[in-house]
Amino acid sequence: MAIMAANGAKPKTRKGKRFLENRASKIHENDKRCLAIHGGKTSPILNEVLEYLYLLKKPLSQHLKRHNVMHLFEDETLLERFSGKFDASLFAFGSHQKKRPNTLIFGRMFDQHILDMFEMRITNYIPAMKFGTFAPTLGSKPCILLQGTLFESDDEMKRLGNLMVDWFRGIKVPNIRLQGLETVISLTIVEGVLLFRVYRTQLKKSASKTPRVELVEIGPSIDFVLDRKKIASDSLYKSAMRVPDELRVKPRKNVSQDVFGTQKARIHLGRQEIGRIQTRKTPALRKAPRRATSGANSIPLGE
Amino acid sequence: MVDAAPAAKTKPVYKSTEVNKVVEPFVDEYNLLLIDRDPNDGSKADKLPSSDVLLQRARDNTQYLFNKIWQLKRKIIKDAVCAELPAKELYRLPREKPIPPPKEATKWERFAKEKGIKKQPKSKKVFDETTETWKPSYGYRRGNDDTKDWMIEIPRQKDPYRDYFGERIEAKKERTNRNEYQQMKNQMHAIKSNQRSGGDSVNDIPLGVGGRADFSSKKELTDKIHKAKLSTASAGKFQPDIKGELKPKLGVKRKFEPNEHNFKDEKDRQLNILKNLSTKKPKLDENRFGAAEHAINKAAAEDNDDGEGEKSSAKGKGKRGDMGKKRPMGARGKSNVHRQQHYQKALKSGKPGKRGGSSSAGGGGGKKGKR
Numbered sequence: 001m002a003i004m005a006a007n008g009a010k011p012k013t014r015k016g017k018r019f020l021e022n023r024a025s026k027i028h029e030n031d032k033r034c035l036a037i038h039g040g041k042t043s044p045i046l047n048e049v050l051e052y053l054y055l056l057k058k059p060l061s062q063h064l065k066r067h068n069v070m071h072l073f074e075d076e077t078l079l080e081r082f083s084g085k086f087d088a089s090l091f092a093f094g095s096h097q098k099k100r101p102n103t104l105i106f107g108r109m110f111d112q113h114i115l116d117m118f119e120m121r122i123t124n125y126i127p128a129m130k131f132g133t134f135a136p137t138l139g140s141k142p143c144i145l146l147q148g149t150l151f152e153s154d155d156e157m158k159r160l161g162n163l164m165v166d167w168f169r170g171i172k173v174p175n176i177r178l179q180g181l182e183t184v185i186s187l188t189i190v191e192g193v194l195l196f197r198v199y200r201t202q203l204k205k206s207a208s209k210t211p212r213v214e215l216v217e218i219g220p221s222i223d224f225v226l227d228r229k230k231i232a233s234d235s236l237y238k239s240a241m242r243v244p245d246e247l248r249v250k251p252r253k254n255v256s257q258d259v260f261g262t263q264k265a266r267i268h269l270g271r272q273e274i275g276r277i278q279t280r281k282t283p284a285l286r287k288a289p290r291r292a293t294s295g296a297n298s299i300p301l302g303e
Numbered sequence: 304m305v306d307a308a309p310a311a312k313t314k315p316v317y318k319s320t321e322v323n324k325v326v327e328p329f330v331d332e333y334n335l336l337l338i339d340r341d342p343n344d345g346s347k348a349d350k351l352p353s354s355d356v357l358l359q360r361a362r363d364n365t366q367y368l369f370n371k372i373w374q375l376k377r378k379i380i381k382d383a384v385c386a387e388l389p390a391k392e393l394y395r396l397p398r399e400k401p402i403p404p405p406k407e408a409t410k411w412e413r414f415a416k417e418k419g420i421k422k423q424p425k426s427k428k429v430f431d432e433t434t435e436t437w438k439p440s441y442g443y444r445r446g447n448d449d450t451k452d453w454m455i456e457i458p459r460q461k462d463p464y465r466d467y468f469g470e471r472i473e474a475k476k477e478r479t480n481r482n483e484y485q486q487m488k489n490q491m492h493a494i495k496s497n498q499r500s501g502g503d504s505v506n507d508i509p510l511g512v513g514g515r516a517d518f519s520s521k522k523e524l525t526d527k528i529h530k531a532k533l534s535t536a537s538a539g540k541f542q543p544d545i546k547g548e549l550k551p552k553l554g555v556k557r558k559f560e561p562n563e564h565n566f567k568d569e570k571d572r573q574l575n576i577l578k579n580l581s582t583k584k585p586k587l588d589e590n591r592f593g594a595a596e597h598a599i600n601k602a603a604a605e606d607n608d609d610g611e612g613e614k615s616s617a618k619g620k621g622k623r624g625d626m627g628k629k630r631p632m633g634a635r636g637k638s639n640v641h642r643q644q645h646y647q648k649a650l651k652s653g654k655p656g657k658r659g660g661s662s663s664a665g666g667g668g669g670k671k672g673k674r
Contacts, residue, residue, distance in 0.1 A: 089399035
């Protein structure tokens with residue numbers, strides 16, 4: 001399929017082509033980028049929280065500081081356009097209104113349309129400054145703890161937990177440095193209130209090989225009261241969760257082991273088109289010998 | 304906590320790394336995730352847990368998670384001790400974009416697969432004879448570049464006055480054009496086969512975007528655009544114009560009367576129609592008489608062939624009774640033929656002037672609801 005920009009324009013440079021290829025749908029996807037968006041009106045608390053979220057996800061994040069008047073539960077098109085422009089599939093939209101003060105909407109997109117979003121109100125906020133001078137290294141991958149039985153029992157909370165993991169896990173890595181496991185984000189659900197706490201780990205010596213872990217609270221402590229939500233239908237979620245065939249682990253069939261331990265396998269060759277196999281064509285092996293049209297050895301046809 | 308008692312040589316006491324959980328938590332090392340399934344302390348049902356309780360709980364969970372991570376295989380990458388995370392995640396998360404559709408094999412690829420032809424790896428560098436160095440095999444500094452030849456040797460029988468350099472350039476252009484054409488054909492084949500197999504509309508060419516050669520002419524395309532413009536609720540009145548576009552007649556809507564009038568209105572309407580039919584005088588176009596005459600004679604000849612023609616047309620006329628619409632009649636309509644016939648008769652009978660004969664014509668012909 002030809003690579004095209006959103007308006008249908010074809011790339012003219014190789015760099016442009018590679019840029020569009022990067023943003024196209026792939027088997028192995030890029031790490032999700034996020035948007036921290038300021039709504040029509042924001043409060044100082046919201047400003048701080050959005051700034052924190054932006055810094056947490058740097059460099060995979062974008063901070064839209066100017067006021068963007070959006071009512072996400074009514075009209076999603078503006079957000080979808082932003083998502084396409086910045087190639088960001090996660091977002092945190094903060095707005096402050098009299099009826100809904102200090103509201104933060106966490107959400108994610110699939111195919112540039114909103115998949116899930118949860119609206120929550122910030123009731124208790126303690127900024128990071130209050131806790132001390134520990135600051136997590138930029139770009140470190142945090143450990144995530146989901147605490148509370150509701151995360152597994154309630155379907156909507158299950159989706160919320162999934163969204164939180166999607167949001168807060170960092171880049172996908174094959175190995176992790178053991179000394180670099182510094183941050184722990186703990187999300188606890190207690191009856192419609194989501195408690196967001198951030199800790200820093202301290203590895204102490206212990207009797208066994210595994211160190212003793214001590215936690216110190218750093219980072220903001222936020223209490224979210226859950227409000228409205230928009231959850232994707234099961235079919236849409238299922239299609240979003242689909243794993244491409246290339247990544248699916250195929251079970252090995254037709255393999256068995258002998259009594260002596262030798263592995264035996266059955267190979268199916270498939271149908272062979274004998275007539276179309278590429279072989280060396282020697283005249284001697286031709287099926288029908290060539291008949292000369294005229295000559296001493298030719299047999300006259302007819303009478 | 305280390306026991307610091309210098310006098311007694313006791314072993315340092317460390318805190319335990321064991322964690323007791325009520326329910327086994329779900330651990331996904333790939334995501335560094337732990338889902339704690341323990342029930343909350345039931346006693347504090349209405350109050351939120353304090354920060355100390357939360358810290359304690361988080362510490363236990365982190366310890367559990369770290370125990371699991373420390374059991375993974377180790378790897379040393381650039382002086383850092385790393386744990387090798389599992390290849391796949393256990394806790395699945397949704398994708399951000401749909402799965403790309405499978406790439407359709409090109410014509411050559413299909414042929415190669417069938418014949419079993421494998422791609423021959425080409426070397427990146429090529430030995431250049433003239434400079435006797437290794438040069439890249441493609442690109443502007445390539446080795447064995449025949450465009451840089453200042454001389455072309457031709458055999459004796461060939462014409463010395465032909466432009467061989469020009470021919471080389473033309474041949475190259477031909478090759479590139481042919482290649483592009485074949486690429487385009489492969490792409491179209493891929494799209495068509497995707498459509499045939501009902502592929503997802505995700506990666507299709509968007510509707511408004513080029514790539515379609517459906518329109519045979521510029522006029523056809525313009526017509527389609529105008530039709531599309533007209534198909535809005537305001538009949539195209541507010542559609543933005545394209546630069547240099549011929550503006551068609553837009554913004555004219557048909558007006559429909561409501562389905563239910565009151566009885567009086569309807570009655571008045573119908574009576575008005577009859578009144579109009581009887582009083583209004585039809586316009587006569589002299590220029591059309593000649594054509595009409597010709598048409599009448601032709602129709603008369605046809606009617607003579609099938610005798611039923613006149614009667615059926617008369618019947619049809621009687622039943623018509625339109626809702627007050629004055630349809631402009633062409634010279635070829637059957638009722639028109641009859642109307643003209645009457646005029647002819649009137650003319651032949653020597654009625655003075657066309658206006659004079661109009662009353663009878665109006666009375667005789669035209670569209671009368673009742674007959």
